[in-house]
Amino acid sequence: MAHSRLDFSASLTQDSDEVQEMFCEHCDKHDKQYVPAEGFCEDCFEYLCGTCLKFHKRYMVSHTIKDKNNMPQDFCLEKCFVHQDELVKFYCQACKKFACPECKTQDHGTCSMVNHLPALVPGIENSQEIKELTENLDMLMKDLEITEKHVNINMKYVASQETKILDTVKKKKKEIMSVFEKHQTDIIQNFEKKIEETIQRLKEKKNEQIDKLQENQRKLEKLLNDEQNEIKRKIETRYVCKTCMPPISSQLVM
Known part of the structure; x- marks a missing residue:
């Protein structure tokens, strides 16, 4: 049983093969109890449970x-909506409004096209409007299927493009890393080469300084040797001269 306020058109166009469980309107209205209906009075347009149906037949003998x-x-x-205890049972085709028994009596007493909803349902199901609606729904479903196919194709295209883009990015990244690594290697090699050249120049300068020092040392040693030899020579010369000369007295006697 549905007690929520659903759309009336949906209720009217529901599948006729779907059997709903009807309930006794008297028990619902007066006792606020849900009791399954066992019959329907076509004159009162009311569903009745077994107990209510028994009394209804007894006192309303002429009713069908x-x-x-x-x-x-x-x-x-x-x-x-207006009479909360009453069910919507009728539809006025002139006013194009739904009505409960109270609304039917109060607002549609003079209307000649007020029908019981169950009697309208077969006509509505076979009406031109329903056929057109069904055709439109079929066309809409086909359009949706075509749209879905296009969406799936686009999704596949987008996915393939995304894969291509990712592959391109990876390739570019690899190329950039390769260039960077080569550049880094060249920098390191150039730096090492400059260090080696600098060390070599320092070694050469060091050797030059060593050679100069050694040359100066040799010159100094030669100079010292020369001075020493000259001193020795002078000493020896002076000593020899003194020993070789005769005494002065002997020279006089002669």
């Missing part, structure tokens, strides 16, 4: 009653 297997099923179970 349909049992549970033959009572209408395609029926709106919504309550009236």
Whole structure:
């Protein structure tokens, strides 16, 4: 049983093969109890449980009653917006409004095209409007299928493009890393070469300084040797001269 305020058109166009569980309106209205309906009065347009149906037949002998297997099923179970205890049972084709029994009496007493909803359902299901709506829905479904195919194709294209882009990015990244590594290697090699050249120049300068020092040392040693030899020579010369000369007295005697 549906007690929420659903869309009336949806209720009218529901699948007629779907059997709804109807409930006794008297028990719902007066006792606020849910009791499954066992029959339907075509004169009162009311669903009745077994107990209510028994008394209804007793006091309303002229009314036409349909049992549970033959009572209408395609029926709106919504309550009236104005009369909260009444179910919406009728539709006025002139006013194009739904109505409960109270609304039918008060607002549509002079209307000649007020029909019981279950009687309208078969006509509505076979109406031109429903056929056109069904055709439009079929066309819409086909359009949706075509759109879905296009979307799937586009999704595949986007996915392939994304893969290509990722591959391109990876390739560019690899190229950049390769160039960077080569550049880094060249820098390191150039730096090492400059260091080696600098060390070599320092070694050469060092050797030059060593050679100069050694040359100066040799010159100094030669100079010292020369001075020493000259001193020795002078000493020896002076000493020899003194020993070789005769005494002065002997020279006089002669």
